Amino acid sequence: MQLIQKQKKMIKAFLFISMIFFIALPLFSQQDNTGRRQFYDLVELTKIIQRARDAGFSEEELKNLEIKESGVTINVNDYMNEILARRKIADEKLKAFLSKRFLTVGDVYHEMVNLEPDVLTKLREELVSER
Incomplete structure (x- = not known):
């Protein structure tokens, strides 16, 4: 009788721990891309760069231009290069598909x-x- 009760307690404890694990795992596995998610629009980024040029920023300063959003620092030049590279890969895939x-x-x-x-x-x- 006591063995059955211990088994039931162990099963309940296991279920409780597994529920906590499955709830908490996505919270810990999320990468901190909140700043990057804010600037998916390249038009907005190009406007920011144009404003910086109009304000008298040099090309070296524009390469090192960073934006802080929600405590996350984003290098604008690297981010734009990353997006353009992704678009180029997607365009190449589309071109290959359409050429078939x-x-x-x-x-x-x-x-x-x-x-x-x-x-x-x-x-x-x-x-x-x-x-």
Whole structure:
């Protein structure tokens, strides 16, 4: 009897610990990308860079330009290069996909029309040879 109660307590404790683990794990595994999520729009970043140029920033200072958002520091130049590299990869994938040739209904139809005389002659030969 005591063994069954101990087993029930152990199962409850295991379930409790596993629930805490599954609830807390996503909280700890999240990376701190909150600052990066704020600036997905490249137009806004280019406006910020243009304002900095108008204010008299040199090219060296523009390369080192950083934005603080929610306590996270983002290097604008690195971030824009990263986004442009991602877009380039996505464009290359799209270009490769679009360059592939896929069968269309017209392709299948033309293939069937081209093969039809061969099929008819084979059938005719089979019928003649059977007699």
